[in-house]
Amino acid sequence: MTEQSRQGAVDKDLLSELHAQIGSKLTQQGHRYTNGRQELVEALMLTGQPMTLPDIVEADPKLAQSSAYRNLDVLVRCGVIRRINAGGDHSYFELAEPLLGHHHHLICMSCGSIEDVHFDSEIEHLVDKSLSEISARTGFTPTTHSLDLHGHCADC
Amino acid sequence: MTEQSRQGAVDKDLLSELHAQIGSKLTQQGHRYTNGRQELVEALMLTGQPMTLPDIVEADPKLAQSSAYRNLDVLVRCGVIRRINAGGDHSYFELAEPLLGHHHHLICMSCGSIEDVHFDSEIEHLVDKSLSEISARTGFTPTTHSLDLHGHCADC
DNA sequence: CTAGAATTGATAATGAGTCTCATTCCTGCA
DNA sequence: TGCAGGAATGAGACTCATTATCAATTCTAG
Structure with a gap:
């Protein structure tokens, strides 16, 4: 689990297909699929495991904390990302079930x-x-x- | 759910039996089953549903917030109370499974x-x-x- | 090109939960 | 019964994850 190189089983095609799917989902709901949001999603896709906000920002340091939190929230409300309350200090986030499977x-x-x-x-x-x-x-x-x-x- | 009078199905005998059980559990682990702790447990037993800290303090206003949190923590660590992370602002607490059943x-x-x-x-x-x-x-x-x-x- | 709306990011603010510490309460022991 | 030492209490200060604010920037439709 300390292994940083661990990646989910996502090849490039699946990855961009997911991006397209998410993009249209956001657009439908009156939001833009901006760079920051794409990078957020990409961090989660590449890691393939639930991540906390510090995890995400560490994985992609150009993400601003406040924007990351705000965008996570937008993505959760759009059904793209799921929030997991595990009981620790931080919430965990992962791709929602329609994208990741039940x-x-x-x-x-x-x-x-x-x-x-x-x-x-x-x-x-x-x-x-x-x-x-x-x-x-x-x-x-x-x-x-x-x-x-x-x-x-x-x-x- | 706004019904304050709702109570769990606990009669007086079961109630004091539970108190005894919990008391010895605490004693075994080098803690005392003080008044405040008993009242905490009693609030949970009488309500019979998971409660947040504000719920508990409202149900029994003589409980001090800081002590309630501290005691909740002690009771959780002793396996008497279970903490539930539901995703809202507050954690919920309820009697642990050995007492309440799975x-x-x-x-x-x-x-x-x-x-x-x-x-x-x-x-x-x-x-x-x-x-x-x-x-x-x-x-x-x-x-x-x-x-x-x-x-x-x-x-x- | 441009107005209006959405987004950003730095920073301040919020608030649940924890920690501190002086005081009080127990419990075991003489 | 009295006492010493540890446990518990409660008020308040404090931490820190998360949210809100707001001026500046970026999109997008027309």
Whole structure:
């Protein structure tokens, strides 16, 4: 996890396809896909793991902190980025599920790191079914669910 | 949810049994189960739903904010209380699972409220099985998992 | 080219949660 | 019962992640 060179499995084509997708999403909602926003998104795409704001600014030091926070917020509200509250000092950010696929998190209680994991579809299906029942029973309308594991990562 | 009179399903016997249980847990770890701590726990037991610090202080105004935060922290570290990061301004607190049973949360994205729900054991079992596989595969050692629904509550 | 709106970035402000410290309260022991 | 030493308390100061402000800059439609 200290390995800086770790990158998500994104080749150049997928990357620019994502940019295009995000760009039109922003435009639709009356926002511009500016340089700063692209760089923000690109940092997240290249890292391929949830990042805190300090992580992001360190990865791309030309990003101003205040703008980064503001743009993160815009992107979250546009459904491009998802904010994860892991309990540490900082929030984590990652590409939203429409872009990254549905997945879950391994949250290390020692070092605070977060890693993505995918569950097999059988489980997801059962969970969904169960969640539908809950919704019907309680009148709650679910938008999404989060199933995260809290424990200790392999390094800790 | 604005209903102040809502109370968890705890009768007086269960309540003092819980107090005894918690008291010995604290004593074991070299802490005292003082008045302030008992009142803190009692507020959570009576409400029966996750509460923020302002909720708690409002429910029992003789609790000092700084002491409440400090004691909440002690109780969390002793495994009596669990902290929930729902994404709003405040953390939520509730009795820990050994006392309240394993359950999940309905988190309303409009009003920020949190409600407890129990899933059927079939799902829990499958989830556990799946989580074991994940652990084996990734080297992550899970302590617990959180499966929460994000959406809109019946009132919103 | 230009007006109006969106964006930027430096900086100030906000506020949840934590820390400090003098005082008070317990608990074990003589 | 009295006492010493540690634990707990509460008021207030403080930290620091995040947000708000605002003047300057950049886009974009016309």
